[in-house]
Amino acid sequence: xxxxxxxxxxxxxxxxxxxxxxxxxxxxxxxxxxxxxxxxxxxxxxxxxxxxxxxxxxxxxxxxxxxxxxxxxxxxxxxxxxxxxxxxxxxxxxxxxxxxxxxxxxxxxxxxxxxxxxxxxxxxxxxxxxxxxxxxxxxxxxxxxxxxxxxxxxxxxxxxxxxxxxxxxxxxxxxxxxxxxxxxxxxxxxxxxxxxxxxxxxxxxxxxxxxxxxxxxxxxxxxxxxxxxxxxxxxxxxxxxxxxxxxxxxxxxxxxxxxxxxxxxxxxxxxxxxxxxxxxxxxxxxxxxxxxxxxxxxx
Amino acid sequence: xxxxxxxxxxxxxxxxxxxxxxxxxxxxxxxxxxxxxxxxxxxxxxxxxxxxxxxxxxxxxxxxxxxxxxxxxxxxxxxxxxxxxxxxxxxxxxxxxxxxxxxxxxxxxxxxxxxxxxxxxxxxxxxxxxxxxxxxxxxxxxxxxxxxxxxxxxxxxxxxxxxxxxxxxxxxxxxxxxxxxxxxxxxxxxxxxxxxxxxxxxxxxxxxxxxxxxxxxxxxxxxxxxxxxxxxxxxxxxxxxxxxxxxxxxxxxxxxxxxxxxxxxxxxxxxxxxxxxxxxxxxxxxxxxxxxxxxxxxxxxxxxxxxxxxxxxxxxxxxxxxxxxxxxxxxxxxxxx
Numbered sequence: 001x002x003x004x005x006x007x008x009x010x011x012x013x014x015x016x017x018x019x020x021x022x023x024x025x026x027x028x029x030x031x032x033x034x035x036x037x038x039x040x041x042x043x044x045x046x047x048x049x050x051x052x053x054x055x056x057x058x059x060x061x062x063x064x065x066x067x068x069x070x071x072x073x074x075x076x077x078x079x080x081x082x083x084x085x086x087x088x089x090x091x092x093x094x095x096x097x098x099x100x101x102x103x104x105x106x107x108x109x110x111x112x113x114x115x116x117x118x119x120x121x122x123x124x125x126x127x128x129x130x131x132x133x134x135x136x137x138x139x140x141x142x143x144x145x146x147x148x149x150x151x152x153x154x155x156x157x158x159x160x161x162x163x164x165x166x167x168x169x170x171x172x173x174x175x176x177x178x179x180x181x182x183x184x185x186x187x188x189x190x191x192x193x194x195x196x197x198x199x200x201x202x203x204x205x206x207x208x209x210x211x212x213x214x215x216x217x218x219x220x221x222x223x224x225x226x227x228x229x230x231x232x233x234x235x236x237x238x239x240x241x242x243x244x245x246x247x248x249x250x251x252x253x254x255x256x257x258x259x260x261x262x263x264x265x266x267x268x269x270x271x272x273x274x275x276x277x278x279x280x281x282x283x284x285x286x287x288x289x290x291x292x293x294x295x296x297x298x299x
Numbered sequence: 300x301x302x303x304x305x306x307x308x309x310x311x312x313x314x315x316x317x318x319x320x321x322x323x324x325x326x327x328x329x330x331x332x333x334x335x336x337x338x339x340x341x342x343x344x345x346x347x348x349x350x351x352x353x354x355x356x357x358x359x360x361x362x363x364x365x366x367x368x369x370x371x372x373x374x375x376x377x378x379x380x381x382x383x384x385x386x387x388x389x390x391x392x393x394x395x396x397x398x399x400x401x402x403x404x405x406x407x408x409x410x411x412x413x414x415x416x417x418x419x420x421x422x423x424x425x426x427x428x429x430x431x432x433x434x435x436x437x438x439x440x441x442x443x444x445x446x447x448x449x450x451x452x453x454x455x456x457x458x459x460x461x462x463x464x465x466x467x468x469x470x471x472x473x474x475x476x477x478x479x480x481x482x483x484x485x486x487x488x489x490x491x492x493x494x495x496x497x498x499x500x501x502x503x504x505x506x507x508x509x510x511x512x513x514x515x516x517x518x519x520x521x522x523x524x525x526x527x528x529x530x531x532x533x534x535x536x537x538x539x540x541x542x543x544x545x546x547x548x549x550x551x552x553x554x555x556x557x558x559x560x561x562x563x564x565x566x567x568x569x570x571x572x573x574x575x576x577x578x579x580x581x582x583x584x585x586x587x588x589x590x591x592x593x594x595x596x597x598x599x600x601x602x603x604x605x606x607x608x609x610x611x612x613x614x615x616x617x618x619x620x621x622x623x624x625x626x627x628x629x630x631x632x633x634x635x636x
Contacts, residue, residue: 037436136313140320143614143621145576148594152328152610155598232445236580239447240595255448259584262451263459273448281443288439 031293038289044282051095052102061089063096063249072265081271085257090271093249097272100250101279104165104234109223111169116176117212117219123177124184125207135181138174146171147233154242161250164243168233172226179222183215217294224287228280235276251276307629314622321614326370329607330363379611380604384597389608392593397612398483399469400582400589404574406505407512411570415517416563419524424551426529434521441518446577449511450584457507464507467586471500508585512577516570523566524559531555561631568624572617 010027014020032038051058060080067087075082081090123134141149146168153167154160187193188211196206237243238252246253251272258269337354345353354360358369373380379389422434457464465471470485474497478488485501531537532555540550579591586592590609597605 037432136316136320139313139317140324143317143321143618144324144610145572145613145617147576148579148610148613149324151579151594151598152325152606155601155606156328156603228443232443235445236447239445240580240583241599252445255451259451262455266455269448269451273445273451276448277440277444281439284439284443288435 028293032289035289035292037285038292041282041285041287041289044278045286048098048279048282049102052098055095055099059089059092059095061092063088063092064247065089072261072268074265074267082265082267084254084268085261090254090268093254094251094271094275097249097251097254097275098279100161100244100248101231101234104161104168104244105227105230107165108168108172108230109227111165112173113176113219113223116173117180117215118208119173120177120180120182121184121207121212121215124181125188125203125211127188131181134177138177141171142174142178144171146229147236150233150237151240151242154237159242159245161244161248164234164237167237168230171233172230175226176219176222179218180212180215183218184211187211187214221287221291221294224283224290227283227287231276231280231283307626310622310625314618317618318615321611321618322371322374323367325607325611325614326367328610329603330359330366330370374611379608382597382602382605384600384602384605389604392605393590393608393612395483396588396590396593399485399587400575400578400591402484402486403505403508403512403581403587403589404571404578406509407516407574407578408567408571410509410513411515411517411520411574412567414513415520416524418517419521420528420551420556420559422521422525423528423532424547426525434525438518438521441514446511446515446580447584449514450508450581453507453511454584465500465503467584469501469504469588470497471504474500508581508587512574512581515577516574519573520563520566520570524563527559527562528555531558534558561628564627564631565624568620571620572613575613575616 006026008019009023011019011023014023032042065088067083070079070083070087071085073079073083073087079089079091081094084090084093119134119138123131149171150164150167153170154163157163157166193206193210196210201210234243235250235252235255238250238254239256241253241256244250244253246257254272255269258265258272262269337350337357337359358366361369377390379393381387382389382392385392418434422431425431453464454467458466474494478485478492478494478497481488481491486498486505489495489497489501532551534555537550537555540554541547545554575590578587578589579594581587582589582591583595590612593605594609597603597609
């Protein structure tokens, strides 16, 4: 059964578009399997997603339940990672915090990737004045370090998760636009695009049906590598009091509160700190491996 | 030379457009967004008549394009408005706080180049070996750990547990205000004043934040150096040099590295901009009286003029650095000339 599936996937002459697509994915998987750091990253990322989805099953306590008699308790059999300044279970808060982080990251990517792709593809395909104008706008947004611009936006929008998502999205799209533009420029004058044009395909149809999909592999790599930067920006906003607000178990905000008693109860900050570090490291490993696999130019 | 000037004037033109865009974005952040600057200035409980008067006094009753023109006009005269919090002109505050950030970021940049470049070259030469993997992991860790977390860990270990580093702040209490301000950079001012005690105190206080920021940017420098160097080592001139029997060391540093150095100029500019960002977060942990501290305090108090001013300044520095990198690149790389 398995051997037959593998044969079907690795067939030199796929008989359908579906088979060819799955064969591509299978080859990527085979290459990824041989990259130990990449596999490690993949496993951790999957665990992270599982943690967020299955949070109610994994948590041992209600993340908001306070137990003022047991404030700042060290790790124990009852509280695996200890308790915070209001006697809340840190382990359960970390688990629920993964929902906040994953939610923010996914929202940012859903906003940013299509916008960047569209702007880059349009700029690259139409060229001329359209290209100049769009790229100047991109440059303006690239001219601020990401966190600084996000901070200024959040300050003006009132601090909170929604503002943080919007602010990070506003600062994150330019690199995607640049990337999509570069990819578009390389295929714009190729014969198959000319062929589509001869068959009467409109410009918009060519951009979105034929050019945009070709930008996808690079976009996926960029998204994966960008994840850790988004996670860190979100955590930094939380840490500076400009992202998720305190009752929320967001990891950066948890460290911000734990900062006050860091010298005496360091473990309160250690757990969310480790969580941020491990998850963003995993995304970096995975992104780097995907970069090697999907971008054969690097070899 | 004419081609150089032509190319450069083209860049200069697009930089001017970008700078104009920067002012538009900062203006929009300060004026159009939901925080009412008038309420922020007079407080929630001010009577309606005072609110209206202040609104007119601040010029906020005029149409937006007029307000923007006013903003640009003030900006051209070096006026960034007043800070509600410090009651000083924002330019005055920035001049006061910026040297501390500049000192921090500059030393971090030097350190990260000194370590990151050799590390990147080493990884490229040993590409695919265990050395390369270890350097790669060290670099990824630098990318993946938030600066504030590293700063907190460093404080716990070196200040609290080992007691070998000074605590937060820029100088010890006994030296506070003792060194006359000339450049605003403590390491230089103390030497100018001939106060070696104050100098070593400033160095000790700089060590922790500088090392943390340097690690953070070193990761980027090393990765870029490695990528450039791998390309350079594939060049035919390298193969020729090897075939002539030159020792590996001189092939690497005398033949391959100079071609990489040109590309590193751009990396240098980007790194510096990243350091300014990292400095904002590091300063809050180390109670460092710099631009980041000023910016975050203003943010938490909805004091928009300093926020807009500091953001604009960082944007302008960033654009300036990119322009400088572009200029140097054109001067150093004969192919662009």
